[in-house]
Amino acid sequence: MKGAMFETVKNGQWPMVKEFNLVLGKKRTPGIKRFLRFVQAPQGQKIIKKGDAVPSKFKIDF
DSSP: OOHHHHHHHHTTOSSOOOOOOOOOOSOOOHHHHHHHHHHHSHHHHHHHHHTTOOOOOOOOOO
């Protein structure tokens, strides 16, 4: 997804959205924590964008 289309999805104007969720149990291993930090890091955000998705910010509460 490039340019104007990406921006319309990002700002909520695009009428069709597919959501993906991460469901975590109570046990948060060091590997899970590293993965969540990676998803929020620039490298992870770049991978999400390559998959034609709009990355979202979320709070990591350990």
